[in-house]
Amino acid sequence: MAHFLHDFFYPKTVALIGATDKPDKPARAIMENLAHFSGTVFPVNPKYQTLFGLRCYPSIKEIAETIDVAIVALPVTVIEAGFGMLRDKGIDRLIVISSGFAEAGEEGRRLQERLTEQANRHGIRVIGPNALGVFNAENGFNSFFVSEERVLMPEPGRLSIISQSGAVTVILMEAMARNGIGIAKAINYGNRLDVDEADALSYLADDPQTDAAAVYIESVGDGRKFLEAAKRFTARKPLVVWKAGKRELGAGAVASHTATLAGTYALYEAAFRQGGISEAYTFEHLLDGAKVASLMPFRCTGKRLLIMTNGGGMAVAAADQASRDGFILPPVPEEVRKKLKQAFPPFFVLNNPIDITGSGKDEDYYTALKEALPYYDAAVVIALMGTTTVTENSAAMIARVCRELKKPITCCVLQGLRYMEEVERSVQELGIPGFPSPERAVRALTVLRRGPC
Amino acid sequence: MAHFLHDFFYPKTVALIGATDKPDKPARAIMENLAHFSGTVFPVNPKYQTLFGLRCYPSIKEIAETIDVAIVALPVTVIEAGFGMLRDKGIDRLIVISSGFAEAGEEGRRLQERLTEQANRHGIRVIGPNALGVFNAENGFNSFFVSEERVLMPEPGRLSIISQSGAVTVILMEAMARNGIGIAKAINYGNRLDVDEADALSYLADDPQTDAAAVYIESVGDGRKFLEAAKRFTARKPLVVWKAGKRELGAGAVASHTATLAGTYALYEAAFRQGGISEAYTFEHLLDGAKVASLMPFRCTGKRLLIMTNGGGMAVAAADQASRDGFILPPVPEEVRKKLKQAFPPFFVLNNPIDITGSGKDEDYYTALKEALPYYDAAVVIALMGTTTVTENSAAMIARVCRELKKPITCCVLQGLRYMEEVERSVQELGIPGFPSPERAVRALTVLRRGPC
Numbered sequence: 001m002a003h004f005l006h007d008f009f010y011p012k013t014v015a016l017i018g019a020t021d022k023p024d025k026p027a028r029a030i031m032e033n034l035a036h037f038s039g040t041v042f043p044v045n046p047k048y049q050t051l052f053g054l055r056c057y058p059s060i061k062e063i064a065e066t067i068d069v070a071i072v073a074l075p076v077t078v079i080e081a082g083f084g085m086l087r088d089k090g091i092d093r094l095i096v097i098s099s100g101f102a103e104a105g106e107e108g109r110r111l112q113e114r115l116t117e118q119a120n121r122h123g124i125r126v127i128g129p130n131a132l133g134v135f136n137a138e139n140g141f142n143s144f145f146v147s148e149e150r151v152l153m154p155e156p157g158r159l160s161i162i163s164q165s166g167a168v169t170v171i172l173m174e175a176m177a178r179n180g181i182g183i184a185k186a187i188n189y190g191n192r193l194d195v196d197e198a199d200a201l202s203y204l205a206d207d208p209q210t211d212a213a214a215v216y217i218e219s220v221g222d223g224r225k226f227l228e229a230a231k232r233f234t235a236r237k238p239l240v241v242w243k244a245g246k247r248e249l250g251a252g253a254v255a256s257h258t259a260t261l262a263g264t265y266a267l268y269e270a271a272f273r274q275g276g277i278s279e280a281y282t283f284e285h286l287l288d289g290a291k292v293a294s295l296m297p298f299r300c301t302g303k304r305l306l307i308m309t310n311g312g313g314m315a316v317a318a319a320d321q322a323s324r325d326g327f328i329l330p331p332v333p334e335e336v337r338k339k340l341k342q343a344f345p346p347f348f349v350l351n352n353p354i355d356i357t358g359s360g361k362d363e364d365y366y367t368a369l370k371e372a373l374p375y376y377d378a379a380v381v382i383a384l385m386g387t388t389t390v391t392e393n394s395a396a397m398i399a400r401v402c403r404e405l406k407k408p409i410t411c412c413v414l415q416g417l418r419y420m421e422e423v424e425r426s427v428q429e430l431g432i433p434g435f436p437s438p439e440r441a442v443r444a445l446t447v448l449r450r451g452p453c
Numbered sequence: 454m455a456h457f458l459h460d461f462f463y464p465k466t467v468a469l470i471g472a473t474d475k476p477d478k479p480a481r482a483i484m485e486n487l488a489h490f491s492g493t494v495f496p497v498n499p500k501y502q503t504l505f506g507l508r509c510y511p512s513i514k515e516i517a518e519t520i521d522v523a524i525v526a527l528p529v530t531v532i533e534a535g536f537g538m539l540r541d542k543g544i545d546r547l548i549v550i551s552s553g554f555a556e557a558g559e560e561g562r563r564l565q566e567r568l569t570e571q572a573n574r575h576g577i578r579v580i581g582p583n584a585l586g587v588f589n590a591e592n593g594f595n596s597f598f599v600s601e602e603r604v605l606m607p608e609p610g611r612l613s614i615i616s617q618s619g620a621v622t623v624i625l626m627e628a629m630a631r632n633g634i635g636i637a638k639a640i641n642y643g644n645r646l647d648v649d650e651a652d653a654l655s656y657l658a659d660d661p662q663t664d665a666a667a668v669y670i671e672s673v674g675d676g677r678k679f680l681e682a683a684k685r686f687t688a689r690k691p692l693v694v695w696k697a698g699k700r701e702l703g704a705g706a707v708a709s710h711t712a713t714l715a716g717t718y719a720l721y722e723a724a725f726r727q728g729g730i731s732e733a734y735t736f737e738h739l740l741d742g743a744k745v746a747s748l749m750p751f752r753c754t755g756k757r758l759l760i761m762t763n764g765g766g767m768a769v770a771a772a773d774q775a776s777r778d779g780f781i782l783p784p785v786p787e788e789v790r791k792k793l794k795q796a797f798p799p800f801f802v803l804n805n806p807i808d809i810t811g812s813g814k815d816e817d818y819y820t821a822l823k824e825a826l827p828y829y830d831a832a833v834v835i836a837l838m839g840t841t842t843v844t845e846n847s848a849a850m851i852a853r854v855c856r857e858l859k860k861p862i863t864c865c866v867l868q869g870l871r872y873m874e875e876v877e878r879s880v881q882e883l884g885i886p887g888f889p890s891p892e893r894a895v896r897a898l899t900v901l902r903r904g905p906c
Contacts, residue, residue: 104800146839147841150838150839150841150869150871150872151869151870152870152871164766165764165765165766167764167765167766167811167837167839167868168766168767170839170868171767171837171839171867171868174868174869174870177870178870216766218766244769245769245773246773247772247776249775249776249780249781249782250769250770250773250776252772252782252804253760253765253768253769253771253773253782254769282774282890283770283890283891283892284889284890284892284893311618311620312618312620313617313618313620313621313669313671313697314620314736315706316697316698316703316706316707317697317703317735319698319700319702319703319705319706320697320698320699320700320703320706320735322702322703323700323702323703324700327702328702329702329705329706347557353706358620384620384624386599386603386604386620386623388477388603414624415604415623415624415627416627417605417627417630417631418603418605436737437735437737438736439735439736439737440737
C-alpha cells in the first residue's frame, strides 16, 4: 500500500479553497504556480465566476469530480465550520496554509486543538496549518504561496527538502537553485497538526525520485517515530539535518519563534548518531552538505583525508579544518611517493597535503590522485586559478579520477576570478561539489560519513 | 622621520631588473601593471632597446637618474653577483620576486643567507625573496606579478593587506574586489629575508590611507616586535589576523609549505589577546572580518547582542552562533517593549530576537532598532526578502539607525534572490556589511571587539 503522503504529492485533482487574483495574496501566488500542474485545478470562491481562465466554483459541493487534495487559504476563523463539507465531499487530504493557529497564542492553540479533533474524527490527513505544504517537481504540483517573480525556483532534480519553517524552505530551495542543484520534492508542515518530519522522512525513504534529503528542524514531534524513519532513510540514502536552537541562546530563540521546546541538544546528538544522520552545524553547512549529498554518489568509509593543492596556504587551512572535523591526514605512502617522484619535478611536495605548486598542470591532478587516493577515504582538491599552467580542463581530470576510484572528492577553487567561476561551474557539472573556501570543502565532506563527527 | 617602508610604497623612480615582454613571465605582468604607476619606470634588460614604448637599459649603471626602488626578477643564481652594482648605484630599497631561495631546500637556504649578509653590509632593505612585494592604490605603484587579464583587482579603498603567502594575498585582494571593498595598500614579504609582518604593521599603523588591516600569517618572525607593532596598530584601528596552522594537522601542513614552525597556537592566542588583535578562525572569517573592519566605523564595547528579523528560523541560527562567539542576548527592556507594543501589531515578537514577522515593513526596522539598540552593544539584522512588505528601502532604514546610534550593525539578507542581491548591495553601499548566512553576520561582528572571544 502506498504511503498516505503519496496522495498529497501526486493528486490528479486539486481544489484551492479561497482562490483569488488579488495581488499580494498568498492564494494568488498559489493559483499562478498551479499553472504548471499536470492535473486539474478547481478554484473555489463565491466571489468569482472564473479565475485565470478557469471556472471558479462557489463551493466544493458544486464540483462534480472527486477532489484528491484540497488547499485551504481562508481566514482562520471560517476553517472550522467547513470541515463537515470536506467530509461530505469525501476529501481526506488537506493542506492548510492559513496562519493564526498555535503560533498565535492561546485562542489559536485552542482552535488548532479543535481542528485536530475534527480531522481525526473524519479521517482527514492534514499538512499545516501555517505551512507552505508540498512541492513536487515531477508533476508540477505545488501549494507554495511563493511568487515566482520574487523568488528563484530550482530545476527538477534528485534532492528533497523537509522543513519545519516555511521561510527556511524557501531559502533552501532558492540557494539550491542558485547552486544549480535540482529539487525532487519539498515539504513544509508548519504547525504539525498531523503530518510531521517523521512522516515525510519515511515517505521519501521510498521515493524513487529522491536521492538525498536536507532537513531543517527546531524540534521533533515524536522522537521514537523520527528515529525509526531516519534509520529507514539513511539505510538507503544520505540525510543531512540541521537542528537549530542547539545552544542555550538558540533554544531561547526557538521558544519565542514556534512556541516549542528546542529540547536538550545532547539527546538530539545521540539520536542523530543512532539514526545515521549527518548533522549540519550551521545554515551554510546544511547548504554545502545538501550539495555534496545530492551530487556525490560515493561515501566516506573512514577518516583518512587526502589534501591536494597547487598553492600551500589554503591547504594549511584545509588541514586545520580536517582537525576540527575529526579527519586524519596520513602521509602519502612511500611506494606512492617513489612513483610520483619519477613523474613530477623535484620541487613538488609529496606529503599530505600534496602540493604541485604554481608550476602544476591539469594532468598532474589526475596523476597524483590516481596513485595516492586509493590509500585514503576522501580527497579535498584546492585549485588556485591565478597561474597560467592550470586551466578549466583540471575539472575533467578531477572528475575522471573520482569516477575511476569511486571515492568522494570536493573542490575549492580560488584566485583568478573569471577562471575560478568557470572551473567551479564545470567541476560541479561533472559531479564534483565546489566551494569558495577550503574549510567549507572539508566540512561538507562530513555528510558523506555516517553519523556526526 | 618616515618609516623605511614609506620609500617602498612611494618611489618616484623604479627600475625593473629583468624586464621582458615574453608572455607568461612574471616580469611581463609587472611591466604591464607599472603602466598605472604615476612615477617613472626604467626597464633593465640587455636584450631589449625598448619595452612597451619605454627605453630599456642594458644595466642599472646606464640609468642617469636616482633609483628609489629596484624590483629584481632575475634567475636566483645571478642575483648575488649583482649586489655590488646596486650599492654603487646607491639603491637601498630592493624587492626580490625571484623564488628558489630558502623555500627550495638547502642550497637555496645558503644563498638566502649570503644575500642577507650582503644586504646588511650595504644597508639595502629587502622585501622578499619569493614575494609579490608591494601594492599602493594611491600612486598606482605595484610590483605584483599578477596578470590583470586573469585576476580581478580591487578599487582604491581604506583596507590594507599584509600576507606571508603570495597566493593568499591575491585571493584576498580578489575577494575584496568581488565584495566591493577597496584596498589602500598590500604587502607580501615572502621568505622574510629582511622586511617582516611587524615592519608592515608598524608602517601601516601610521598610514593615513589605511583604516584597517587584514593579515595572513603562518608564523611570526620576531614575536616581541610583532606584539609591539600590533599594539601600536590596534590602538588606532582594527586589525584582523588569520593564523593558519592552528591545529595539529594544520601545523604539519605549514612545515611542508614554508619550512617554518607554526608554533604553539596557545602562544599566538595569548599574543593576539595582548595585542588587541581580532582573530579570524577561518579563511571566510578573515574575508568577512576584513569587510566589517573596513566598512563599520563603530566598535562593540560589550557583549550584548540584539537580533532582529522578519522570519524566525534564521534568528535561531544567529542566536546559536551568538552562543558560540561569546555574545549574550539580554531580553528587550520592559520600557522598550511597552513603547514598541503601541507602535506594532500585537503579533510582532518583542523578545530578543525581535521578530516583525512576514508582515513587517521597511520602517519597522528603524522603529524597533531606534528604541532597543541603545540597550545593546551591537545588532544583527536578518531580512528575508520573500515577502512583499519588505523592499530595498529597508537598507536605508538600517543604515540610518546605525549612523544615529553609532552602534555596529551587520546584516544577513536572504530569500527572494533578485531582491536579496539588490538589498545586500545597497546595505553595503550604505556602510552596513551584508552576509549570506546568519552565522557569518554574527561571527563577523567579533572583529569589532578587542581581542579574540
